[in-house]
Amino acid sequence: MSEMRLVVVGAAGRMGRMLVKTIHETPGATLCGAIENAGSIALGQDAGLLAGIGETGVKIVDDPLPVFAKADGVLDFTSPDATTHFSELAAQARIVHVVGTTGLGAADMGRLEAAARHAVVIQSGNMSLGVNLLAALARKVAATLGEEFDIEVVEMHHRNKVDAPSGTALLLGEAAAQGRGIALADHSERGRDGITGARKPGAIGFAALRGGTVVGEHSVVFAGPHERIVLSHLAEDRSLFSRGALRAALWGRGRKPGLYSMDDVLGLADI
Numbered sequence: 412m413s414e415m416r417l418v419v420v421g422a423a424g425r426m427g428r429m430l431v432k433t434i435h436e437t438p439g440a441t442l443c444g445a446i447e448n449a450g451s452i453a454l455g456q457d458a459g460l461l462a463g464i465g466e467t468g469v470k471i472v473d474d475p476l477p478v479f480a481k482a483d484g485v486l487d488f489t490s491p492d493a494t495t496h497f498s499e500l501a502a503q504a505r506i507v508h509v510v511g512t513t514g515l516g517a518a519d520m521g522r523l524e525a526a527a528r529h530a531v532v533i534q535s536g537n538m539s540l541g542v543n544l545l546a547a548l549a550r551k552v553a554a555t556l557g558e559e560f561d562i563e564v565v566e567m568h569h570r571n572k573v574d575a576p577s578g579t580a581l582l583l584g585e586a587a588a589q590g591r592g593i594a595l596a597d598h599s600e601r602g603r604d605g606i607t608g609a610r611k612p613g614a615i616g617f618a619a620l621r622g623g624t625v626v627g628e629h630s631v632v633f634a635g636p637h638e639r640i641v642l643s644h645l646a647e648d649r650s651l652f653s654r655g656a657l658r659a660a661l662w663g664r665g666r667k668p669g670l671y672s673m674d675d676v677l678g679l680a681d682i
């Protein structure tokens with residue numbers, strides 16, 4: 412099969428630059444386009460030079476339409492507004508859309524589902540193998556332990572992260588809720604402050620720390636009578652996420668339209 416031609420949107424961002432580098436290192440994939448916001452100071456620059464891998468001949472532009480028309484897939488770690496817009500364009504072009512963007516609300520997910528009727532959309536709050544394995548473990552542990560074990564999800568990220576709780580924290584909370592057979596929306600406790608009253612039985616709590624350059628750290632705490640089980644993942648480098656995104660794109664090529672997760676890509680759905 413020919414190399415998969417990939418576009419990176421948000422190409423000047425932290426993840427965008429890492430994705431450009433990872434495409435360069437991945438057999439079977441080639442960079443065919445790089446998109447940034449209109450008005451970005453990165454417009455006109457070579458995406459490879461910006462990513463520190465040398466000249467690629469792919470200049471960063473702000474019009475996705477002609478670029479998507481020549482591509483097989485798009486890697487998208489941007490913002491919820493940008494991602495929902497790109498999902499419509501990717502669906503029109505019938506190309507694979509890998510969505511790493513977090514902070515997506517229910518309406519945004521509805522727009523991704525609509526796009527997935529026409530194209531392959533792979534969405535996950537965390538593209539790393541380790542976190543998706545951790546989620547499968549959290550599901551199992553939650554299914555095994557009773558309600559006398561309180562579940563708390565704790566995360567820490569760098570000072571520039573704009574959304575909380577992180578997409579990963581929500582993914583882990585969702586896995587724990589599935590294990591318990593409950594709906595996360597009805598049991599989540601966020602942002603405790605002041606006289607909160609005692610913890611509600613069966614709640615799944617979230618706490619978010621921000622600071623420094625932390626790539627991403629997550630723990631699911633099961634706190635029971637006189638003992639605690641803590642499942643943790645520490646991301647040491649963003650290439651974890653970009654390599655997962657590349658794996659997802661290559662997996663998605665030629666598949667039937669639909670909304671897929673990293674569990675599908677990694678074969679973890681039955682664990």
Ligand SMILES: NC(=O)C1=CN([C@@H]2O[C@H](COP(=O)(O)OP(=O)(O)OC[C@H]3O[C@@H](n4cnc5c(N)ncnc54)[C@H](OP(=O)(O)O)[C@@H]3O)[C@@H](O)[C@H]2O)C=CC1
Pocket residue numbers: 420421422423424425426427446447448449451488489490492493510511512513514535536537538539578652
């Ligand atoms: N699922 C996963 O595994 C991971 C997910 N993420 C998520 O990815 C997202 C991005 O993170 P990060 O790279 O750190 O953030 P950055 O802010 O560094 O990068 C986002 C980039 O997208 C650009 N952008 C925003 N809107 C548009 C648009 N309409 N068109 C083109 N480009 C646009 C931004 O430009 P500008 O600055 O001009 O707005 C910026 O360059 C976040 O939601 C984060 O949580 C991050 C790591 C892993």
Ligand SMILES: O=C(O)C1=N[C@H](C(=O)O)C[C@H](O)C1
Pocket residue numbers: 513536537568572573576577578579580626627628646
């Ligand atoms: O913004 C980040 O940096 C990250 N975002 C994702 C999230 O919200 O969970 C994934 C990773 O933890 C890094």
